[in-house]
Amino acid sequence: xxxxxxxxxxxxxxxxxxxxxxxxxxxxxxxxxxxxxxxxxxxxxxxxxxxxxxxxxxxxxxxxxxxxxxxxxxxxxxxxxxxxxxxxxxxxxxxxxxxxxxxxxxxxxxxxxxxxxxxxxxxxxxxxxxxxxxxxxxxxxxxxxxxxxxxxxxxxxxxxxxxxxxxxxxxxxxxxxxxxxxxxxxxxxxxxxxxxxxxxxxxxxxxxxxxxxxxxxxxxxxxxxxxxxxxxxxxxxxxxxxxxxxxxxxxxxxxxxxxxxxxxxxxxxxxxxxxxxxxx
Amino acid sequence: xxxxxxxxxxxxxxxxxxxxxxxxxxxxxxxxxxxxxxxxxxxxxxxxxxxxxxxxxxxxxxxxxxxxxxxxxxxxxxxxxxxxxxxxxxxxxxxxxxxxxxxxxxxxxxxxxxxxxxxxxxxxxxxxxxxxxxxxxxxxxxxxxxxxxxxxxxxxxxxxxxxxxxxxxxxxxxxxxxxxxxxxxxxxxxxxxxxxxxxxxxxxxxxxxxxxxxxxxxxxxxxxxxxxxxxxxxxxxxxxxxxxxxxxxxxxxxxxxxxxxxxxxxxxxxxxxxxxxxxxxxxxxxxxxxxxxxxxxxxxxxxxxxxxxxxxxxxxxxxxxxxxxxxxxxxxxxxxxxxxxxxxxxxxxxxxxxxxxxxxxxxxxxxxxxxxxxx
Numbered sequence: 001x002x003x004x005x006x007x008x009x010x011x012x013x014x015x016x017x018x019x020x021x022x023x024x025x026x027x028x029x030x031x032x033x034x035x036x037x038x039x040x041x042x043x044x045x046x047x048x049x050x051x052x053x054x055x056x057x058x059x060x061x062x063x064x065x066x067x068x069x070x071x072x073x074x075x076x077x078x079x080x081x082x083x084x085x086x087x088x089x090x091x092x093x094x095x096x097x098x099x100x101x102x103x104x105x106x107x108x109x110x111x112x113x114x115x116x117x118x119x120x121x122x123x124x125x126x127x128x129x130x131x132x133x134x135x136x137x138x139x140x141x142x143x144x145x146x147x148x149x150x151x152x153x154x155x156x157x158x159x160x161x162x163x164x165x166x167x168x169x170x171x172x173x174x175x176x177x178x179x180x181x182x183x184x185x186x187x188x189x190x191x192x193x194x195x196x197x198x199x200x201x202x203x204x205x206x207x208x209x210x211x212x213x214x215x216x217x218x219x220x221x222x223x224x225x226x227x228x229x230x231x232x233x234x235x236x237x238x239x240x241x242x243x244x245x246x247x248x249x250x251x252x253x254x255x256x257x258x259x260x261x262x263x264x265x266x267x268x269x270x271x272x273x274x275x276x277x278x279x280x
Numbered sequence: 281x282x283x284x285x286x287x288x289x290x291x292x293x294x295x296x297x298x299x300x301x302x303x304x305x306x307x308x309x310x311x312x313x314x315x316x317x318x319x320x321x322x323x324x325x326x327x328x329x330x331x332x333x334x335x336x337x338x339x340x341x342x343x344x345x346x347x348x349x350x351x352x353x354x355x356x357x358x359x360x361x362x363x364x365x366x367x368x369x370x371x372x373x374x375x376x377x378x379x380x381x382x383x384x385x386x387x388x389x390x391x392x393x394x395x396x397x398x399x400x401x402x403x404x405x406x407x408x409x410x411x412x413x414x415x416x417x418x419x420x421x422x423x424x425x426x427x428x429x430x431x432x433x434x435x436x437x438x439x440x441x442x443x444x445x446x447x448x449x450x451x452x453x454x455x456x457x458x459x460x461x462x463x464x465x466x467x468x469x470x471x472x473x474x475x476x477x478x479x480x481x482x483x484x485x486x487x488x489x490x491x492x493x494x495x496x497x498x499x500x501x502x503x504x505x506x507x508x509x510x511x512x513x514x515x516x517x518x519x520x521x522x523x524x525x526x527x528x529x530x531x532x533x534x535x536x537x538x539x540x541x542x543x544x545x546x547x548x549x550x551x552x553x554x555x556x557x558x559x560x561x562x563x564x565x566x567x568x569x570x571x572x573x574x575x576x577x578x579x580x581x582x583x584x585x586x587x588x589x590x591x592x593x594x595x596x597x598x599x600x601x602x603x604x605x606x607x608x609x610x611x612x613x614x615x616x617x618x619x620x621x622x623x624x625x626x627x628x629x630x631x632x633x634x635x636x637x638x639x640x641x642x643x644x645x646x647x648x649x650x651x652x653x654x655x
Binding site for chain 2: 042043059068124128130147230231233246
């Protein structure tokens, strides 16, 4: 007699399925559907028109905003990864377990405060009459225009992503099998070769995940390019705001949002491929 | 000697007093009538205590505001709400016709409002009347011109929109991030005054776009309400297009070296008006509130509104602010013959009511604004 299949494992999977359905698949389907809807008298009406796609993808300003967003997010991801790595390396290999725990705690602390509040603080610091230019002025430099510029936006991106990237890199580096590093030394590898040929490949997954998270968060961020970048030029998230503000064109905003999601899917899958792909 | 059945001990007295104290609010609450709730749809500030607290206390009403940012946002909020949701709607004048066309507002009785006290130029405000039917009552307005840092530009330099191209403000010209006022100002600079900077043909529109794009190298950013305040206050922006005293007036009170002028090419007037929401049942109290806001007392409050100052369209409003706060009357030009007096500017043909584009669609203007921002 065959054994009856147990419902037990399915029950455990249920919360995840419900969560994904309610908070990801459902809204995503609605958003895709909405991109074909019509706005009449400031009210959305379900329909199936291609006009929204045609209008948004046919406009030069959409593609300008798209490539600006991709470029800035890429730069932010690379910068965050490079800036984070020395700190992560030190936390993983050069400090005691206690120090590492405290350091990780202090990396989490910034998340206790509102990101917007931190950006407002940067507005004061980066202003031409702000303290940073004040200090530079004492040594005969500046004043420099840092606010309402690409530099300002990048400072904001770093504020958002850097602590997270350091945490992810640190976990990844700290979990490397120390025997591999010792073996490299015993085989005569110098520190640089050990880093490039042993440590980085061994921590590859964590490093790529950190980089991808930095890209994703920067790609969708509205606050930094708006409040520190002066909307100059607008990114896709600013374009969404502009589109909804004027004429309540939520369907056209949905087109922008779908394009953003498609881009992030492509980047995420490419990153997963790079992280888990077979080594040569 | 037998004890009485009730002895007032200290404990009992304290207990009784506590009971009375605890029940007193319930008794007084039962006696007092619950305040009538008035749902107001408005720009930020109109239902704040500095504007409505005295009226609320005197009439046992409570304003419940829903604040919006921009006419489109206002129309969307009404469109997505059941009829009767909003008792009182404060809108920009150029959107009154759309409110009326969509059936969101009720006809008003002109005899209830002091139209004789309005300056003649504002008695029959465009879009507020259809023949002799009244749909909205103007309550305040303001002027949009050149706003500038007084330490960077002189008043004479600011007396033309060409100030935005002045090398002294390269990279420091900000835009309030809304296409209508900024493009309207460029349209004025291009000489589009007859009939209005918003009523221009295709060739004039092309010229406006070209002129606007030439400003791009001067531009330091595009800002929302808060960003506009911050960037002017901290000196990041030295000149700002698309705004006026409604921003710099607040900053001046804070000691910031900023000012606004209506340049020689002319200025743009924003106008705020009250309408009665379709489906409301509170006509009497709403009319009473509009009358209050049009009274000298209400106009003095409106002129000095904490969120952003406005001007009075009523003769008695000017007189009242001249008596109550002469410095403010002088600062805002609410004195007959003042060189920034709106009535003088109107008579000189230098003031134009903000409008929606008449020969292009709003989408055309908005699309160009997006192109300009990414250029």
